[in-house]
Amino acid sequence: MNLRQLEIFRSLMVNGTTVAAAHHLNMSQPAVSNAIKHLESVIGFVLFERKGNQLVPTDEARTLYERAEPLFQLLGTVNQSAEDIRAGHVGRVRVVATSEVTEALMPMAMAMFLTACPEIYVTLDTKPLHNVLEAVESGIADIGFAMDPGERHSLILQPIETxxxxxxxxxxxxxxxxxxxxxxxxxxxxxxxxxxxxxxxxxxxxxxxxxxxxxxxxxxxxxxxxxxxxxxxxxxxxxxxxxxxxxxxxxxxxxxxxxxxxxRSLMAILPRQKTLSRPAREFVNTFILEAGMRVAALREAGANGGGTSGPEQ
The missing domain is CATH 3.40.190.10 (Periplasmic binding protein-like II)
Known part of the structure; x- marks a missing residue:
């Protein structure tokens, strides 16, 4: 079994059909089908069962997919690092956050950070909560932000606001x-x-x-x-x-x-096994400052009849 075979298998798992997988990989549909048949002969068990016009993954396929996914996350990290080096973005912060945090707080925090650190290159990705956690855990993102993320042994959760x-x-x-x-x-x-x-x-x-x-x-x-x-x-x-x-x-x-x-707890999500870079630490501090100012303003408005909840008791 080689990485290319796993890549084709993963694409079929994600896209659901050989046609969609072929389009994603810029291959022909027969080439995808043949690659899957060859992979099945190599590993010795069936990966997909045909039911009508659909390919349904077997339990063995789902297990293999779960075990292979960290490999592709690592590959994504390596590819991103190579792209950073090629583009000269050595001072880079990769941020991932849930949709609510991205919309409500991230634009102001990012503007504040980039004003103070104009030499730093920032990427922001918006994902569902479980993907935010996985991105920081796997190293695809340096830091994450979410509400009520839940405990994970491999991550440090830094409280920001309640x-x-x-x-x-x-x-x-x-x-x-x-x-x-x-x-x-x-x-x-x-x-x-x-x-x-x-x-x-x-x-x-x-x-x-x-x-x-x-x-x-x-x-x-x-x-x-x-x-x-x-x-x-x-x-x-x-x-x-x-x-x-x-x-x-x-x-x-x-x-x-x-x-x-x-x-609800607003948290910064940090890797446990990796020391944050100076720009990443600065970004977390900037976000905490922005969130604190925003929450204080909201509660002051509420206390003055602005329609939001009042100050913490």
Missing amino acids: LRTVCVCAADNPLAALPFVTPQDLVNDRLICPLSGTRIANLLEEAFRKSSLVYSPKVEVRFLNAAAQIVQEGWGVAILDEITAASGRYADLAILPFEPSIR
């Missing part, structure tokens, strides 16, 4: 007149909430259960900025974190504290 959960609704919704919103207030509204199985969704479900109510969102989203955008289009109410709600893109919506209070 964020409250808020309810977002249209300005003419009766909820907008309330000092805060509870599960009882939401029984007649169409809820847009975080994806089931996430920590925040589990906490919301528990809050509804303690109020003797059924937690039954009409829409579930992975990225909470999408929830705010749906409300902005005139449909439903959303429950999300205060930073996303008050990012400046939803100024026409009312933002109310949600009770019982549910806190």
Whole structure:
């Protein structure tokens, strides 16, 4: 088994069809099919079963894919390093963050950092949470930022801010007149909430259960900025974190504290086995400063009647 065979196998696993894999690899479809057949003969077991017009990976194929994926992540890191050297980007910071963090905080933090360190080259990638963790763990990214990332032995989680959960609704919704919103207030509204199985969704479900109510969102989203955008289009109410709600893109919506209070932890995600470069440390410090200023401003606005949650108790 060689790396090229694994690359073709991986492309087929990711893309689902030999036609799509061939397009991705700039190969012919028969060449992909023949490569997979040859790989199966080398390893001695079947990788794909044909069901109708679909190729379905076997359990053995899924296991092989999981074991091979770290190899390709490492290869991606090597390729990126070669590209950095070729382009002269020796002072580089590779940042990865979830969608909410990218939208609400990253533009300001990046502008502040690049103003102070104009010689540094920065890349920013936006990914789902599990991919953010994997990117830092594998070395594809130097640092990551996310909310409620969960513990991983290979990563260091550096707390930045504790964020409250808020309810977002249209300005003419009766909820907008309330000092805060509870599960009882939401029984007649169409809820847009975080994806089931996430920590925040589990906490919301528990809050509804303690109020003797059924937690039954009409829409579930992975990225909470999408929830705010749906409300902005005139449909439903959303429950999300205060930073996303008050990012400046939803100024026409009312933002109310949600009770019982549910806190979310904004974290920097750092590699445990690797010392951060000086530029990466500077970027983390800049992000922490920006996040602190933004949260303080939000809570001051809330204390002065600006519609967001008040200061921490």
